[in-house]
Amino acid sequence: MIEDKNQARTPLSELGEFGLIDHLTKQFEIKHTSTVKSIGDDAAVLEFSNKQIVVTTDMLVEGVHFDLSYVPLKHLGYKSVIVNLSDVYAMNAQATQVTVSIAVSNRFPLEALEALYEGVALASKIYNIDVVGGDTTSSTSGLLISVTAIGEVNPEDAVYRTGAKPNDLLVVTGDLGGAYMGLQVLEREKEVFKVNPNNQPDLDAYTYIMERQLKPEARKDIVKLLKDLDVKPTSMIDVSDGLSSEILHICKASKVGCDLYEDKLPLDPQVISTCEEFNIDSTTVVLNGGEDYELLMTISQKDFPKIKANPNLTVIGYITDESVGANLVTRGDTKIPLQAQGWKNFNS
Amino acid sequence: MIEDKNQARTPLSELGEFGLIDHLTKQFEIKHTSTVKSIGDDAAVLEFSNKQIVVTTDMLVEGVHFDLSYVPLKHLGYKSVIVNLSDVYAMNAQATQVTVSIAVSNRFPLEALEALYEGVALASKIYNIDVVGGDTTSSTSGLLISVTAIGEVNPEDAVYRTGAKPNDLLVVTGDLGGAYMGLQVLEREKEVFKVNPNNQPDLDAYTYIMERQLKPEARKDIVKLLKDLDVKPTSMIDVSDGLSSEILHICKASKVGCDLYEDKLPLDPQVISTCEEFNIDSTTVVLNGGEDYELLMTISQKDFPKIKANPNLTVIGYITDESVGANLVTRGDTKIPLQAQGWKNFNS
Structure with a gap:
């Protein structure tokens, strides 16, 4: 349960920001025709015909939302996607894309981020999601993950918090x-x-x-x-x-x-x-x-x-x-x- | 230039997370017909007919991207939106919505977050953007802002990084x-x-x-x-x-x-x-x-x-x-x- 801290350690500085993003995101395949352009430009480009789109975002912060002494990084990457997909499904919508941004201190080696992204990749595979963007930056302390999830829904199918009626x-x-x-x-x-x-x-x-x-x-x-x-x-x-x-x-x-x-x-x-x-x-x-x-x-x-x-x-x-x-x-x-x-x- | 640290200080704990989000976001008016549902549900709902949408995200981290000893919080809120809009315009698209997520330690009083959101509100007013969501959470140290910007573009107008030709x-x-x-x-x-x-x-x-x-x-x-x-x-x-x-x-x-x-x-x-x-x-x-x-x-x-x-x-x-x-x-x-x-x- 407790993570082995004595694994291979490649300093993040060896890759640089762009090398790091390339390295971590090369595994992501595009599954949706609504994803016109994924990672690799100033913005992702999406196209949904006759659908409404839903957008939701959530952050997970080390020391507040998780404790790395017992949360494996792969699980954390998985969970960071799941908590956002859950908000999409709560709109009665289908989740289609996510962006994943990470702020990380240099105490984390490359292998730690690889494990985190393995979890992101697994969630995106199981839930049929495209990872279309994100940001990777350093932090002065700890790890923070910010995910934005996007989904699609037929306008007549969207369910809000506002429609409950007495006797329901x-x-x-x-x-x-x-x-x-x-x-x-x-x-x-x-x-x-x-x-x-x-x-x-x-x-x-x-x-x-x-x-x-x-x-x-x-x-x-x-x-x-x-x-x-x-x-x-x-x-x-x-x-x-x-x-x-x-x-x-x-x-x-x-x-x-x-x-x-x-x-x-x-x-x-x-x-x-x-x-x-x-x-x-x-x-x-x-x-x-x-x-x-x-x-x-x-x-x-x-x-x-x-x-x-x-x-x-x-x-x-x-x-x-x-x-x-x-x-x-x-x-x-x-x-x-x-x-x-x-x-x-x-x-x- | 150096911030006055002796202003009114309302601890964030006085409001609680939901009270805080309500308090900070009540000032945001909806400007776009593409914003069907804004803050207040599991996700925002957007509708763009015959447009492609662009999505981009960027984080600003205290101690890495800004130094609060000389960056006023209102300016920081403004800049956190601007850096994302810039990515939307770089696609030759119109920015329409943003989500703004903030992780903040309890050393910041409510008045500090109000100043930050004043900057967000000013940018959204000047650039004609709807603030449609976000997340507010505590951090163990420092301030982090994660913004996702959404824009719209006619499919034939989108400009990528990939189209440059010799002699251009x-x-x-x-x-x-x-x-x-x-x-x-x-x-x-x-x-x-x-x-x-x-x-x-x-x-x-x-x-x-x-x-x-x-x-x-x-x-x-x-x-x-x-x-x-x-x-x-x-x-x-x-x-x-x-x-x-x-x-x-x-x-x-x-x-x-x-x-x-x-x-x-x-x-x-x-x-x-x-x-x-x-x-x-x-x-x-x-x-x-x-x-x-x-x-x-x-x-x-x-x-x-x-x-x-x-x-x-x-x-x-x-x-x-x-x-x-x-x-x-x-x-x-x-x-x-x-x-x-x-x-x-x-x-x-």
Whole structure:
């Protein structure tokens, strides 16, 4: 888990900026006809006929969003693309291109950037994305990755945060809380490693939640599923900051309230057992943990028959009038207002 | 020149991430019909009918690209947009949208980010750009700004680096070397300030070159001028890294050589006098200085009558066969091969 620091080390200064960009980007093939011109000019040139395009951008900062003592660089490159694709899919759009910019201090050798770009290349292959540009520059300390993702959508298919209506169902994909609990395990093992570097941790009980943290996936499959089911959500958002925060975004943008049912929250057994081990309330983790990159959507009641049997989609509540507010209905059947940064307030 | 550090200080933690984004972006108005959805969803949504779109991205890093001891934050916000617009204009395209992402340590108060965004807002107003998204995150040290610019162009109008042909004229806009010499003056004054903070420098002799460094402009006007003159360059690039590097990019991409004439290089009188004062060769400054954000283009000989009287355009050489290489023809009429990182090699 802990990276081997004694690998081949080629100083970045050996290549120079242009040599570095050439070296790192030569592996990228063009897959989309919408990519007219990729890396190698002042700007990429794209052409989308009769489509709207979506644009989103996110940064990952060392020491804030990741800790290189347990995040392999290849995983980090992969994740930096995924978190942006997730925003594209949350618009019900298809991701088509990304730009990847990196600021890096000279403590990183070329091989480290190669590993990072391997992850970028893998994500772009699996998700069928063209890497069309970027910037590589030095930093005075640490590593920062800034990705912009571009996608296309038929104008009638785009889904915003603004369309939720009272009585719509609140639906989430997959399960929640895994990425946060994976992080807790990694943080604990880091402390153990500091005390005893020869300790070989047995992490078999945490493989799923560690993968949720280190190698998250974006729900491209859900965009296809919704199309196949002939369901257009009334609103959608990706779950990057914790369920509570995302629900509040939809409620604010759509001017509605909601009732979220605690007993409906989808939890993987590993999340439940690890929460017990760490003595953390799993509902708190789901509401405030973040980084699950599932999709949260609202769906009209009339579409319920189309989704009810689907194992990818869980109904976790419904939309109410704005005056009622956004609430969690607990297992004990009491209502608690949802809070965006509710960790401290909610932890009992 | 040196920033007053004793202004009002509102800690960023008072607002939280979403409050901060709302606060900083509420001033941005939408100007383009191509902006369907701006800030406030998972992604911006854009629509360009019958146009190609261009996408470019650049990062500015504290301690690498700027020094806050003499760069006002408002200027920095302005410049972070300009350097990206310059890449859009270098495609012969119109810039329409930007996303602006900022990583910032908590040593910066809210008022600092407000100043930065004032500069972003000013650039977007002057250049008629919509700010459609971004990301605001903390950093462990320093300030980093990552901007992605989007533009539109008729497919037949896009100009790449690849189209230069032997006998084409090598043409540059404006004058060169100012931004670099402005930086030299600012660096010198910083040292003077360290020794005697009460010293009031007389900078009247350097106003133009300091402005070239602190508040550069992008040549949107040239895209319009070329259209008015009915001239489509055979290739184009913006001069961000120094003329030598940009010429070599065009020669490499177009598989051509060139002869660049030292005595044709456009120099402002302040550049000449400041180079004399600092005992630096002005040709070296032009070739390797960078940050001028002028446009370098190649133009077919048949278009020469259309451009020859124009004060914005200077013919500085011509394209040759690839086998001849890219050369500087000195005032003494000797040929020296151009080098991308020629500062050390070329300085005599």
